[in-house]
Amino acid sequence: MSNAEVDVxxxxxxxxxxxxxxxxxxxxxxxxxxxxxxxxxxxxxxxRFFEAMVRGRxxxxxxxxxxxxCGICSISHSLVATKAVENALGVQVSExxxxxxxxxxxxxxxxxxxxxxxxxxxxxxxxxxxxVPLVSQAPDAVLTIIRAHRxxxxxxxxxxxxxxxxxxxxxxxxxxxPTEAQLRDLAETLKATVPDLLTIVDVVLSVAENLPAFERxxxxxxxxxxxxxxxxxxxxxxxxxxxxxxxxxxxxxVANEYVVGRSTAKWAKWHRDSYAVGxxxxxxxxxxxxxxxxxxxxxxxxxxxxxxNPFMNNVAQLAEAAHVTEAALELIDKLLxxxxxxxxxxxxxxxxxxxxxxxxxxxILFHTYEFDDxxxxxxxxxxxxxxxxxxxxxxxxxxxxxxFADRGEDALxxxxxxxxxxxxxxxxxxxxxLNIEFVK
Amino acid sequence: xxxxxIVLGLGNPLMGDEGIGIKLIxxxxxxxxxxxxxxxxxxxxGGMSLLHLxxxxxxxxxxxxxxxxxxPGTIKQFTPDEVKTVKQLTHLSLHEVDIIKVIDLAxxxxxxxxxxxxxxxxxxxxxxxxxxxxxxxxRLAQYAETIKTQLRRNLCK
Numbered sequence: 001m002s003n004a005e006v007d008v009x010x011x012x013x014x015x016x017x018x019x020x021x022x023x024x025x026x027x028x029x030x031x032x033x034x035x036x037x038x039x040x041x042x043x044x045x046x047x048r049f050f051e052a053m054v055r056g057r058x059x060x061x062x063x064x065x066x067x068x069x070c071g072i073c074s075i076s077h078s079l080v081a082t083k084a085v086e087n088a089l090g091v092q093v094s095e096x097x098x099x100x101x102x103x104x105x106x107x108x109x110x111x112x113x114x115x116x117x118x119x120x121x122x123x124x125x126x127x128x129x130x131x132v133p134l135v136s137q138a139p140d141a142v143l144t145i146i147r148a149h150r151x152x153x154x155x156x157x158x159x160x161x162x163x164x165x166x167x168x169x170x171x172x173x174x175x176x177x178p179t180e181a182q183l184r185d186l187a188e189t190l191k192a193t194v195p196d197l198l199t200i201v202d203v204v205l206s207v208a209e210n211l212p213a214f215e216r217x218x219x220x221x222x223x224x225x226x227x228x229x230x231x232x233x234x235x236x237x238x239x240x241x242x243x244x245x246x247x248x249x250x251x252x253x254v255a256n257e258y259v260v261g262r263s264t265a266k267w268a269k270w271h272r273d274s275y276a277v278g279x280x281x282x283x284x285x286x287x288x289x290x291x292x293x294x295x296x297x298x299x300x301x302x303x304x305x306x307x308x309n310p311f312m313n314n315v316a317q318l319a320e321a322a323h324v325t326e327a328a329l330e331l332i333d334k335l336l337x338x339x340x341x342x343x344x345x346x347x348x349x350x351x352x353x354x355x356x357x358x359x360x361x362x363x364i365l366f367h368t369y370e371f372d373d374x375x376x377x378x379x380x381x382x383x384x385x386x387x388x389x390x391x392x393x394x395x396x397x398x399x400x401x402x403x404f405a406d407r408g409e410d411a412l413x414x415x416x417x418x419x420x421x422x423x424x425x426x427x428x429x430x431x432x433x434l435n436i437e438f439v440k
Numbered sequence: 441x442x443x444x445x446i447v448l449g450l451g452n453p454l455m456g457d458e459g460i461g462i463k464l465i466x467x468x469x470x471x472x473x474x475x476x477x478x479x480x481x482x483x484x485x486g487g488m489s490l491l492h493l494x495x496x497x498x499x500x501x502x503x504x505x506x507x508x509x510x511x512p513g514t515i516k517q518f519t520p521d522e523v524k525t526v527k528q529l530t531h532l533s534l535h536e537v538d539i540i541k542v543i544d545l546a547x548x549x550x551x552x553x554x555x556x557x558x559x560x561x562x563x564x565x566x567x568x569x570x571x572x573x574x575x576x577x578x579r580l581a582q583y584a585e586t587i588k589t590q591l592r593r594n595l596c597k
Binding site: 049050053065068069070071072074115119130131132135136142143146149150153154162163164165435437438439 | 452453454481482483484485486487488489491492493495506507508509518521522523524525541544545548549568570
């Protein structure tokens with residue numbers, strides 16, 4: 001906790017958001033006579049009950065169940081679960097399956113990044129309370145964002161069978177694959193989307209001065225792939241910008257999860273008090289490997305490898321949106337050159353434990369499962385990106401508050417909310433029900 | 441080719457009665473042959489994706505768990521204009537979405553279906569379980585029939 005003296009007498013920020021089912025993140029700041037007394041990022045939610053839900057389930061049900069953990073990262077959860085199950089069962093998928101799944105994975109990165117920057121970050125930068133009022137303020141920008149998001153949704157639907165909660169993933173393969181004609185159409189659509197992505201980049205660039213200039217040296221953790229060197233979302237080992245590495249199946253020694261009183265979600269730390277995952281972490285660990293368009297986007301904003309401004313995560317997302325679009329075009333070309341063929345799926349249950357990692361849009365995601373000889377799950381351990389970021393958000397808060405407190409309570413509150421949003425958190429994703437009153 | 445009507449089930453089957461929209465859309469999908477003019481889609485908790493699913497349709501039917509202040513198990517049919525949302529959003533993450541506000545956005549963009557009908561089902565238990573509460577389970581056939589009757593009468597003429 002910081003005890004820094006600042007030029008503001010009293011500040012009391014208490015942003016509490018409790019729904020009937022689950023809590024969201026709360027922001028609490030207390031300052032008296034210019035002295036910071038309390039700075040807390042509170043997360044009163046426990047998303048880990050899904051581990052109990054998969055126990056006793058057969059290996060081929062796992063991805064379907066975990067796809068419901070999150071409506072935004074359902075492809076990532078399904079992919080990592082399928083990979084972990086295959087790891088446990090000793091299955092090596094074909095090159096075609098691997099490429100089609102990666103293509104599916106890229107679609108979620110674009111879908112999520114455009115949604116985050118367009119619907120959540122842009123309103124902040126334009127000073128609008130949400131995307132709905134932004135329509136009248138910047139109609140062309142919103143329409144462009146929606147067009148790009150729609151393309152990403154259609155792309156996901158083609159590979160995953162539907163926009164959210166994939167139905168095409170099965171251990172050892174895909175239950176349904178696109179036709180070559182569909183892939184050619186997708187390539188044309190993606191090429192046509194590049195100008196829209198660049199428009200979104202320019203729109204954000206026009207208000208980028210509203211991204212706070214705040215830096216805090218941070219350990220950034222993501223996947224890294226050396227063979228072949230790739231800006232990876234899907235393969236490779238765990239790496240930190242501090243130069244440390246670990247194999248994926250040792251993720252528990254990286255996350256070092258621990259419990260803190262203010263949060264029912266577990267927190268994580270590796271070599272420092274906390275670490276960060278997400279687009280900025282991937283960029284910091286893989287920047288030289290980003291596609292030419294991704295590099296051009298990063299350069300427009302002055303984003304360079306080693307950046308430790310958490311608000312630049314939004315910029316890294318834009319660079320990655322460009323990157324995955326280019327990478328997908330290359331992948332489609334490769335798939336079409338090789339030609340698509342139907343492949344048989346052969347999986348037999350066996351006792352074993354398997355682990356996998358993928359980069360969800362908001363950071364590295366780990367799943368581990370253990371099965372008995374009938375193929376029923378006996379244990380599961382899932383570690384989501386946002387849990388890995390919670391401790392880092394707290395550390396950012398502690399550095400941010402003394403630095404920005406002299407701007408007044410409202411600006412400080414706004415800055416802290418923007419800071420949380422910049423991490424693109426997955427705080428409460430399991431329920432979306434209506435809550436209404438009748439007006440007639 | 442998009443059909444003129446889309447019937448959407450929303451919700452999460454891992455959260456007890458929050459999954460009622462998904463259970464009902466599965467039941468309706470098995471009867472989709474009776475409604476050739478309608479697409480039946482399990483939209484899960486896709487949130488903003490709803491915007492794209494309803495775009496360009498003439499009619500949308502949305503089935504969802506809803507806190508309406510009614511007795512648990514109650515099914516109510518209403519339009520977006522008959523209700524106001526009291527859902528509080530933190531705007532801290534993408535993972536909370538108010539469907540009523542998504543419809544507002546669709547209207548502002550000029551791509552909202554002319555007719556939207558909600559079927560809201562008041563939950564008895566929104567909790568971490570894969571089963572519906574007994575109250576809702578006992579009424580599943582009634583809910584499906586209520587929705588099918590409405591589809592026959594009005595939406596798929």
